[in-house]
Amino acid sequence: MLYREAGDFKTTYVADMQTFPIRGERILFWLFVAFCFAVVPFFITGYWEKSILVPFLVWSMIALGLNILTGYCGQVSLGTGGFMAVGAFACYKLTTAFPELNIVLVIILSGAVTAGVGMLFGLPSLRIKGFYLAVATLAAQFFLVWCFNKFGWFYNYSASGQISMPTRTLFGVAVTGPDAPPWATYLVSLTFVFVFAWVARNLTRGRLGRSWMAMRDMDIAAQIMGISPFNAKLSAFAISSFYVGMGGAMFFAIYLGAAEVTEAFGIDKSFDALFMIIIGGLGSILGSFLGAAFIVVFPVFLKNVMVGGLGWSTDLAAHVEIMTVGALIIFFLIVEPHGLAQIWRLTKEKLRLWPFPY
Amino acid sequence: MNRAVDPRELKVHRDDGVAKGDVLLEVKDVSLRFGGVKAITKISFDVRKGEIRAIIGPNGAGKTSMLNVINGFYTPQEGTITFRGVERRAMRTTDAARQGIARTFQNIALFKGMTTLDNIMTGRITLQKSNLFAQAVWRGPALREELEHRHRVEEIIDFLEIQHIRKVPVGRLPYGLQKRVELGRALAAEPALLLLDEPMAGMNLEEKEDMSRFILDVNSQFGTTIALIEHDMGVVMDISDRVVVLDYGRKIGDGSPEEVSKNQDVIDAYLGVPHE
Ligand SMILES: Nc1ncnc2c1ncn2[C@@H]1O[C@H](COP(=O)(O)OP(=O)(O)OP(=O)(O)O)[C@@H](O)[C@H]1O
Ligand SMILES: [Mg+2]
Numbered sequence: 052m053l054y055r056e057a058g059d060f061k062t063t064y065v066a067d068m069q070t071f072p073i074r075g076e077r078i079l080f081w082l083f084v085a086f087c088f089a090v091v092p093f094f095i096t097g098y099w100e101k102s103i104l105v106p107f108l109v110w111s112m113i114a115l116g117l118n119i120l121t122g123y124c125g126q127v128s129l130g131t132g133g134f135m136a137v138g139a140f141a142c143y144k145l146t147t148a149f150p151e152l153n154i155v156l157v158i159i160l161s162g163a164v165t166a167g168v169g170m171l172f173g174l175p176s177l178r179i180k181g182f183y184l185a186v187a188t189l190a191a192q193f194f195l196v197w198c199f200n201k202f203g204w205f206y207n208y209s210a211s212g213q214i215s216m217p218t219r220t221l222f223g224v225a226v227t228g229p230d231a232p233p234w235a236t237y238l239v240s241l242t243f244v245f246v247f248a249w250v251a252r253n254l255t256r257g258r259l260g261r262s263w264m265a266m267r268d269m270d271i272a273a274q275i276m277g278i279s280p281f282n283a284k285l286s287a288f289a290i291s292s293f294y295v296g297m298g299g300a301m302f303f304a305i306y307l308g309a310a311e312v313t314e315a316f317g318i319d320k321s322f323d324a325l326f327m328i329i330i331g332g333l334g335s336i337l338g339s340f341l342g343a344a345f346i347v348v349f350p351v352f353l354k355n356v357m358v359g360g361l362g363w364s365t366d367l368a369a370h371v372e373i374m375t376v377g378a379l380i381i382f383f384l385i386v387e388p389h390g391l392a393q394i395w396r397l398t399k400e401k402l403r404l405w406p407f408p409y
Numbered sequence: 410m411n412r413a414v415d416p417r418e419l420k421v422h423r424d425d426g427v428a429k430g431d432v433l434l435e436v437k438d439v440s441l442r443f444g445g446v447k448a449i450t451k452i453s454f455d456v457r458k459g460e461i462r463a464i465i466g467p468n469g470a471g472k473t474s475m476l477n478v479i480n481g482f483y484t485p486q487e488g489t490i491t492f493r494g495v496e497r498r499a500m501r502t503t504d505a506a507r508q509g510i511a512r513t514f515q516n517i518a519l520f521k522g523m524t525t526l527d528n529i530m531t532g533r534i535t536l537q538k539s540n541l542f543a544q545a546v547w548r549g550p551a552l553r554e555e556l557e558h559r560h561r562v563e564e565i566i567d568f569l570e571i572q573h574i575r576k577v578p579v580g581r582l583p584y585g586l587q588k589r590v591e592l593g594r595a596l597a598a599e600p601a602l603l604l605l606d607e608p609m610a611g612m613n614l615e616e617k618e619d620m621s622r623f624i625l626d627v628n629s630q631f632g633t634t635i636a637l638i639e640h641d642m643g644v645v646m647d648i649s650d651r652v653v654v655l656d657y658g659r660k661i662g663d664g665s666p667e668e669v670s671k672n673q674d675v676i677d678a679y680l681g682v683p684h685e
Contacts, residue, residue: 064559065552253547257555258537261523265531268520275480275518276598277506277535286541334522 070252076399087241092234100233101306107347108240109301114327114339115244115251116294121325122333123255124287125267126176130188132320133195134292136312137165138299140205143214146304147207154219154226158243158304162297168195169292176284192321199312206312215309227304236305243301247294252336254290263287264334295324326376330383332392341391349376427493427601433458433634434479434602439488441474441658448474449485450658456602461628462636463645463666466655467678472638473515475655476604479636480512481505493601507535509601513591513608515638521580525590528579529565532597533558565593569623585616592623596633603627605637609644617641621648646670654678 071077120126141161172191176184199205206214218228225231226239254260262283265273303310323346331342350372357368383390427433434456441449449471456462464472477483481500489496520528543551566572569589579590595603609617625648627633639645652669654662656678662669669675
């Protein structure tokens with residue numbers, strides 16, 4: 052009797068805590084995942100890989116990372132580009148020093164190195180907040196980029212100052228370097244993002260996630276409930292940087308193939324990441340994906356429609372892009388701070404009630 | 410009364426090693442200044458285990474400051490606090506929480522972006538132990554722990570009759586309900602000492618009656634010791650065992666509600682007799 056009751060409670064709470072509580076939605080989600088893993092690789096072209104899918108996935112990883120820090124824990128960061136660079140250079144150093152090391156491991160270790168660096172640059176957050184913290188992380192951005200430029204050790208003293216990714220294989224298939232087939236780079240990126248999005252979801256719904264959100268919403272009350280700002284903020288910096296570092300490593304190793312630090316990891320990357328989470332939705336896993344999709348896909352779309360379709364000049368298209376993104380950021384900041392994810396949620400609620408809105 | 414959960418099931422499992430009726434908290438000669446402002450001057454009083462202790466006084470008397478001293482948020486310039494037999498002056502607020510002091514705030518300090526459920530779950534954060542990797546996979550120990558705490562939190566939700574707002578972000582709730590959620594969050598920590606700063610401020614009569622009932626139930630059913638600040642004298646007379654009265658940062662009365670209400674200094678303070 053007792054046993055059954057306990058079992059009952061468990062199933063109900065577990066069911067209650069599901070990511071997709073509605074069965075239909077769950078089925079759709081898994082169908083979509085199956086499609087991404089089992090169908091897309093057969094049809095993916097070089098164009099789709101390089102212009103849309105791989106950058107989307109890599110940026111999703113980075114946006115997830117920044118969203119943990121800014122969306123969940125409320126610590127603004129303008130250092131994302133710098134932390135991506137840490138991931139990229141860690142990946143380069145590791146894979147050139149230990150060519151035998153599995154690429155998956157290299158990327159994860161690059162994330163770990165970035166987590167350490169991120170924690171270090173997160174220390175000021177224990178003293179300062181908001182705008183001042185943003186400036187401190189901006190300093191991190193410039194310092195890190197300067198560092199990777201200044202010391203030849205980081206780029207193995209290459210004459211061009213560039214780092215370039217050698218070919219690395221996984222199960223005998225090249226996943227980095229010029230010969231990597233589109234389906235392989237796509238599948239590696241997809242697997243990484245899928246696994247770590249799931250981890251992010253788990254971390255944000257448990258104790259750690261609640262300690263971050265408590266810090267974000269009311270730091271004094273959080274302390275009075277026994278949440279140490281040191282643990283909460285630094286763990287957010289560490290885990291966020293872990294994601295951003297892995298993203299940076301993937302950005303360099305899988306997407307770019309070769310990189311020059313000021314060009315690949317400049318301040319514009321920090322802003323891109325910030326725009327993604329604002330437009331997608333602060334404090335939302337789904338929002339990180341929607342924001343990344345928007346910032347990556349929208350310019351491609353505009354280019355195809357305006358330059359390809361309407362015959363406008365590329366310059367004009369670029370300006371229209373900047374203006375639209377800018378307008379949207381203002382729109383979301385004022386009208387819908389929870390971003391596209393919230394719009395998606397509301398639409399779903401309407402659909403569920405339709406046609407009887409009671 | 411019709412409740413899903415018998416509050417008696419909700420035992421405080423934090424054994425504070427103090428017998429009922431003994432001194433749980435002793436405040437001794439505490440003074441607190443902000444620059445030139447003397448918020449508290451040489452105040453001493455105690456809170457006994459199992460009682461409801463009211464702290465009253467006119468606006469600016471130093472009541473909130475007193476609670477802030479008790480839970481380590483302010484460090485007094487003079488005096489000592491002894492909680493569960495351990496004496497201290499300066500401490501970190503997080504340590505006060507771990508020793509079993511929980512509180513609510515005069516101006517609600519809920520986590521606005523989080524749901525009712527998450528807010529109350531946050532109250533149990535010091536009781537949760539699972540490590541990063543267990544949390545990352547959301548299986549085994551982390552999930553078991555989460556469910557165990559969820560179970561407790563659901564009991565509190567039933568007790569406070571707030572099942573219907575479980576999944577609502579608290580920022581969207583009306584004031585009275587927010588106060589109730591905040592009580593739930595403090596209760597979730599299973600505190601040895603519960604500090605309530607004006608739990609009924611801004612409520613209508615019905616809400617006040619509900620809140621009084623909850624406070625009395627918490628005290629009698631869970632055996633939680635409560636120190637509360639309240640302006641409504643009717644409520645104070647009804648629910649408190651002993652009252653301490655502050656005025657301009659000094660203690661001017663201490664005793665049972667009847668004693669205090671007959672105290673001439675207290676009457677003067679409330680009627681606004683000018684200070685010489
Ligand atoms: N952080 C602070 N800095 C400076 N002065 C403060 C601070 N906190 C409180 N005070 C002052 O200390 C005195 C006591 O304030 P406190 O908030 O403890 O009063 P209270 O009894 O809670 O009043 P109320 O009934 O209005 O809540 C007031 O004069 C107040 O201005
Ligand atoms: Mg007060």
